[in-house]
Amino acid sequence: MSERYQPVPGPPGRFLVGNTYEYDQDRLAFLARAQRDYGDVFRFSPTAVVVQDPELIHDVLVRTNAEFRAESPLVSGAAARFQELIDRRLPVWMSTRRKGWRGMNAAGSAAYGSRLLRQFAAIMDERAGREVEVLSLMKSFSGQAIADFCLGGQPAHRQPAHGEPAHGEPAHGEPADGQPVRGEPVRVVAEAVERAATAASALMASSLTLPHWWPTPRIRRFRRTAREVRSVLLEQIAARRAAGARPHPEDLLDELLHGEGAELSDEAVYDVLNVVLRASHGVPGASLSWIVRQFALDPDLAARVRKEAGDARLTTPDDPPDPAALPYTEAVIKEVLRMYPPTWLMGRDIVRETRVGEWNLRPGQQVMFCTYLVHRDPRWWTYPEEFLPERWLGGDVPHSRYAYLPFGAGPRICLGNQLGMTQLVLATAWLAARFDIEVSDLDSAVPAPQALLVPRGLRAVFHPRA
Numbered sequence: 001m002s003e004r005y006q007p008v009p010g011p012p013g014r015f016l017v018g019n020t021y022e023y024d025q026d027r028l029a030f031l032a033r034a035q036r037d038y039g040d041v042f043r044f045s046p047t048a049v050v051v052q053d054p055e056l057i058h059d060v061l062v063r064t065n066a067e068f069r070a071e072s073p074l075v076s077g078a079a080a081r082f083q084e085l086i087d088r089r090l091p092v093w094m095s096t097r098r099k100g101w102r103g104m105n106a107a108g109s110a111a112y113g114s115r116l117l118r119q120f121a122a123i124m125d126e127r128a129g130r131e132v133e134v135l136s137l138m139k140s141f142s143g144q145a146i147a148d149f150c151l152g153g154q155p156a157h158r159q160p161a162h163g164e165p166a167h168g169e170p171a172h173g174e175p176a177d178g179q180p181v182r183g184e185p186v187r188v189v190a191e192a193v194e195r196a197a198t199a200a201s202a203l204m205a206s207s208l209t210l211p212h213w214w215p216t217p218r219i220r221r222f223r224r225t226a227r228e229v230r231s232v233l234l235e236q237i238a239a240r241r242a243a244g245a246r247p248h249p250e251d252l253l254d255e256l257l258h259g260e261g262a263e264l265s266d267e268a269v270y271d272v273l274n275v276v277l278r279a280s281h282g283v284p285g286a287s288l289s290w291i292v293r294q295f296a297l298d299p300d301l302a303a304r305v306r307k308e309a310g311d312a313r314l315t316t317p318d319d320p321p322d323p324a325a326l327p328y329t330e331a332v333i334k335e336v337l338r339m340y341p342p343t344w345l346m347g348r349d350i351v352r353e354t355r356v357g358e359w360n361l362r363p364g365q366q367v368m369f370c371t372y373l374v375h376r377d378p379r380w381w382t383y384p385e386e387f388l389p390e391r392w393l394g395g396d397v398p399h400s401r402y403a404y405l406p407f408g409a410g411p412r413i414c415l416g417n418q419l420g421m422t423q424l425v426l427a428t429a430w431l432a433a434r435f436d437i438e439v440s441d442l443d444s445a446v447p448a449p450q451a452l453l454v455p456r457g458l459r460a461v462f463h464p465r466a
């Protein structure tokens with residue numbers, strides 16, 4: 001080994017399997033132990049280095065697209081082909097990302113508030129009063145909501161009223177006013193994305209990447225579902241193009257096809273929609289599940305959010321308040337994202353020789369960071385294990401300015417962070433205002449660090465408040 005590449009110290013691991021076995025026994029405990037024993041930079045495997053220092057993490061994140069890549073192939077062996085594809089598409093993605101940003105900024109997200117809340121209210125009304133699996137309920141809402149944000153303006157312009165089924169199908173199957181109703185493309189796309197995300201998380205559930213030529217049912221399903229998403233999206237894009245521009249953009253697809261800036265090819269539009277739908281899949285749903293758990297743990301917290309919703313006159317989903325009028329609710333969400341960041345583990349592939357802190361790293365290696373541990377590190381946070389929304393109201397910022405990164409940072413920061421916050425603030429306020437939550441298995445619903453950090457097996461009954 002040349003001087004240039006001194007091995008980074010880390011747990012030695014076992015013969016053949018390295019650290020994978022110990023890691024899979026308890027992922028968070030393994031990473032916490034390794035950090036305690038080896039410091040803020042440690043080796044996980046010959047190709048993976050874990051970095052836990054917030055300044056170094058930030059440094060890596062801002063250098064993404066140069067020495068680091070955000071995209072990682074799920075199946076090994078596809079890497080070279082995949083990197084070529086990424087290199088070609090990256091500049092296009094970065095410029096289409098800017099175009100997508102316009103549709104998702106604070107104004108775009110706020111304008112979408114009532115549509116979003118109507119969907120949430122309808123889904124919750126439908127499931128109220130009986131025990132439900134919280135994560136699948138919230139994921140199904142967030143999946144539908146994002147698909148609606150992307151494509152929900154199509155083909156008619158009528159919005160479903162509160163009480164009407166969320167995906168826009170009229171109660172008796174007849175289009176209102178003789179018009180086609182929106183909803184069908186949203187449902188088809190949301191379901192295709194759901195299947196693709198389930199197939200991808202089945203691959204990610206294992207810490208080992210499989211060779212791409214290995215024809216396992218999982219890899220075949222992963223490929224088939226990805227093709228399906230591509231085909232339903234390209235179909236929607238073609239149909240919308242053929243229908244021509246509308247006076248005002250009604251969803252992200254309108255914005256991408258007819259908004260300001262250079263015209264995008266169907267392929268570029270597909271890229272944005274695909275990345276947005278995939279990257280947001282389940283993430284707000286996981287956060288809402290943590291909120292449900294937190295409300296069940298602490299009814300006073302729910303009461304305080306309810307009071308704020310009442311003061312802001314949140315009485316009907318048709319006319320929601322500006323999320324800025326709900327600062328305590330926003331602080332609750334920031335605290336949920338601190339203690340339970342859905343994207344609890346992030347990574348970057350190294351594509352050029354580079355240096356991270358005092359270590360030289362080379363192409364083919366991977367850098368990983370565990371935001372869950374950074375967000376609970378007593379060096380950066382006071383009372384890190386306590387749920388304290390007030391810390392976000394009193395200016396008690398972390399001692400390291402980069403120690404809070406639920407949405408990532410740098411050029412690949414979450415594209416939907418404002419939309420995600422709007423969605424979470426309104427849905428959380430609605431939950432507190434309209435329901436008493438009963439959870440029977442609080443003790444067993446502990447953090448499960450899977451593809452996302454989720455409360456394992458959380459079930460609840462949402463009792464409508466009188």
Ligand code: HEM
Pocket residue numbers: 070097104146275276277279280283284287337342343346347405406407408409411412413414415416417419420421424
């Ligand atoms: C609770 C809400 C959300 C959280 C915590 C979250 C978190 C994240 C994080 C941490 C990343 C960066 C991953 C990395 O750097 O490797 C990311 C990327 C992304 N997110 Fe989100 N997200 C949320 C909601 C959303 C929503 C609602 C959308 C879309 C409408 C969205 C769209 C995206 C996209 C497109 C990217 C990839 C950006 C790129 O690679 O250039 N996210 N998100």
